[in-house]
Every structure is written in structure tokens, then in C-alpha cells.
Amino acid sequence: MKKFYPLPIICSLFFIYSCSENISPVDSGLDDKIFHFGNGTEPQGIDPHIVTGVPEHHLLIGLCEGLTTANPKGGSSIAGAAESWDISEDGKIYTFYLQKNGRWSNGDQLTAHDFVWSWKRLLTPSLGAQYPDMLYYVVGASDYHNGITDDFAEVGVKAVDDLTLEVRLNNPTPFFLGLLSHYSTWPVHKDTVLKHGSIDDRNGEWTRPGNFVCNGAFNLKTWELNNKIVVEKNPLYWDASTVQLNEIHYYPVSNVMTEDRMFRSGQLHVTSTLPSQKCPVYIEDQNPNLRIDPYMGTYFYRFNTNNPALVDPKVRQALAYSINRTQIVEKVTKCGQIPAYSFTPPGSNG
Structure with missing residues (x-):
């Protein structure tokens, strides 16, 4: 059974929560100029x-x-x-x-x-x-x-x-x-x-x-294995006057679901990735925290040319032509990827 609270109670609960001492690392980091980064x-x-x-x-x-x-x-x-x-x-x-x-x-x-x-x-x-x-x-x-x-x-x-x-x-x-x-x-x-x-x-x-x-721009301060790496501003860096952060905290989080939860709970300013199943949801909801930028990399499959069935280059070309890259991007990955029709990403130098 769902419970509905009258507006005054909801406002009170929000006020108590917002005034508690449970300040998130993200909030305190803004004041202390400490950047919390999910580093994979x-x-x-x-x-x-x-x-x-x-x-x-x-x-x-x-x-x-x-x-x-x-x-x-x-x-x-x-x-x-x-x-x-x-x-x-x-x-x-x-x-x-x-x-x-x-x-x-x-x-x-x-x-x-x-x-x-x-x-x-x-x-x-x-x-x-x-x-x-x-x-x-x-x-x-x-x-x-x-x-x-x-x-x-x-x-x-x-x-x-x-x-x-x-x-x-x-x-x-x-x-x-x-x-x-x-x-x-x-x-x-x-x-x-x-x-x-x-x-x-x-x-x-x-x-x-x-x-x-x-x-x-930063010096290595501490490295706690499988917990956190801290770097601090280097005052001797030639352009130190433009460095706005005092520290960066890197968190090794290999589980993308865990990293996503850490971000949503205010433990991280930025994640290095996000769950594939969450990305289309965030896109549909127009989540303001989601940012999709071009990635200078290409996902591809190699053929084992020692396999007699794959020796003929025309067979390999036929298999390549049969792959609907647009459909994979729109129906499977669903996170803004670009269909690849060349080995090097669009915009690469050279």
C-alpha cells in the first residue's frame, strides 16, 4: 500500500535532510576544490x-x-x-x-x-x-x-x-x-x-x-591500492596560476553499476563510463548530467584467416557488408555511438 504525506510533512523532511551533516563528497569538493573521478x-x-x-x-x-x-x-x-x-x-x-x-x-x-x-x-x-x-x-x-x-x-x-x-x-x-x-x-x-x-x-x-x-600540473600524493589515488596541485608547474583544483581523487571502480550508483549518490563528480542499459534511459529522460563526446577508438572484429572458410577475401568482404552497423548502434549499444565504415575514427589526423 502506497502512503502519501501531506505537503507540510514532505517539506519538513526535506529541510531536515538538507540541514543534516551528511554532506556528499561532491558538495564538499566544490568548496574544497577537490575533484572526485571514477577511474574504471x-x-x-x-x-x-x-x-x-x-x-x-x-x-x-x-x-x-x-x-x-x-x-x-x-x-x-x-x-x-x-x-x-x-x-x-x-x-x-x-x-x-x-x-x-x-x-x-x-x-x-x-x-x-x-x-x-x-x-x-x-x-x-x-x-x-x-x-x-x-x-x-x-x-x-x-x-x-x-x-x-x-x-x-x-x-x-x-x-x-x-x-x-x-x-x-x-x-x-x-x-x-x-x-x-x-x-x-x-x-x-x-x-x-x-x-x-x-x-x-x-x-x-x-x-x-x-x-x-x-x-x-599535479603531484602524486597517495596511492591506496584498490581504494583511491590522490594527486595534489603542483605549485612549480609552469602554468600553475590557471589550475583551479587543489586535488583530484581517482577511484578505481571496475563495476559500472557501482560507479553509476556512486555518481547518483554524490560520491563522484564524473564517471569514466556508465551501464549500457542506463544510457538509453538517460538519453530519453534528457538527463542534464549525461554528456556524450566522440571517442577516438573503433570497435571491430578480426577474422581468423587460418580458417579455410575465411581464406577467400570475398567471403570476408561479404560478411563485412552483411553487418548493419546503424542497426547495431540504434538497437543494441544505444548510447550515441557512430557507425564505423573506416578503421580510423572520423576527424582523425593524418
Whole structure:
């Protein structure tokens, strides 16, 4: 049996609730300038030359910074650790001028030599980096990484002086500036890495709280495994005056239903994903908290070409043509996805 309360009682209940001391993290975060973020699964680390996942990326974009950074409004990359750059007429030589007040979080000056050493580390074969090919556009990078040469001086990157970095490319690469906003190309602090291991050490000791040194807008404060990661504003960041947050709290929530409940109960400002069954409901209700943005990724299936039935490319083409992508988007996923008719997402550079 449903119970209906007269209006005065409802108003009283609301008043008592609103005046209670149970202030949500979201509400208190607005006052304290603390951002609560649902970060998906537990990050596997924060070594930019080793990690590959989205949760790791979310952390790294606050902790470190490359020569360029992604434009939050879309479009071409914008200045990061480099305040400006020149490109030669043939499009093969890039000269980057670093921020004059660029600093590591321990106070050291960020220099062009840091980028040279960091790129050497990324390309060191024994490190086993996942994205060394991001630098294959650079002269000699592929040969060094694949052991064809062991002389890094043959790689087309050099420090002209402390604040000037020159990069030589094999061919004109219009999307090169965009590549440099990927965390695999970002600098690591040489002395810190070598203090806790070697250039190709993967143990991650240098990335622990208290050890970690980087050049981003935030510093690593605490890391409670499977609970919470806290980063705090870095006062030495070259653009610290524009950083409005004091802290960011990252919560590893692998269950999307749990993350959705945390958001609705005021524990999170933003979620990294949401339940597929909830998305069409939120869209239909025009929920003002729902934001759908383009995702630079493509979902696809691979064919096992060792299967005799799939050897003929015409068979594979026929199967591809038979898939109604629009119907999948409208009837199955139902969360604003775009039907894919090419491998690279629309709007990709290159």
C-alpha cells in the first residue's frame, strides 16, 4: 500500500535532510576544490613509457606533460612543455622551444636534454615499451629500437641548448604534433629513474608516492591500492596560476553499476563510463548530467584467416557488408555511438 504525506510533512523532511551533516563528497569538493573521478579499473602503473590503459592515461595527463597537449576544445594540439615551435619548409625538421619556467616537481629545470634521454629510454629495446613506434617517424628511431644500430646519436633528436630541442623526421608528418600529446612521448626524470633502477628497469619503484617526479600540473600524493589515488596541485608547474583544483581523487571502480550508483549518490563528480542499459534511459529522460563526446577508438572484429572458410577475401568482404552497423548502434549499444565504415575514427589526423 502506497502512503502519501501531506505537503507540510514532505517539506519538513526535506529541510531536515538538507540541514543534516551528511554532506556528499561532491558538495564538499566544490568548496574544497577537490575533484572526485571514477577511474574504471585499478591503474597498472604510471610509467608513461610502459603503461597502455585508459585509467593510466587519466592519471598521467595530470601528473606529466609532453611537448604538446591535446586541445580540450578539439582541433590542433596546443603548447605544453614547449611554448612554441618552428617547422622547416620541407616539413621534416621541428624545433621546439621549451617553457622558460618549466620545472620538474622536485624543482629541477626541465630541459631539452630530458626529452633526448626520455626518448632514448622509450626506444631502448630491453625496456619493452608498448608504444615505441610513436617515434618511428623520427630519423633512425626504428633502427635504434630494433637493434640495427646501438648509437643513439644516429636518432634524429638533439638538444640544441637547454631550452631548444630539434627533431628530424623521415618524411613530412602533418600529425606529428598530435603524436607528441600521447603520454608515451612524455619526459621522465632521469636522476629519479636511475636512483631506483636502470634505464630499462620496469619495477616501477621510481613511480611510487614519495619517489615520483614529473612535470605536470599535479603531484602524486597517495596511492591506496584498490581504494583511491590522490594527486595534489603542483605549485612549480609552469602554468600553475590557471589550475583551479587543489586535488583530484581517482577511484578505481571496475563495476559500472557501482560507479553509476556512486555518481547518483554524490560520491563522484564524473564517471569514466556508465551501464549500457542506463544510457538509453538517460538519453530519453534528457538527463542534464549525461554528456556524450566522440571517442577516438573503433570497435571491430578480426577474422581468423587460418580458417579455410575465411581464406577467400570475398567471403570476408561479404560478411563485412552483411553487418548493419546503424542497426547495431540504434538497437543494441544505444548510447550515441557512430557507425564505423573506416578503421580510423572520423576527424582523425593524418
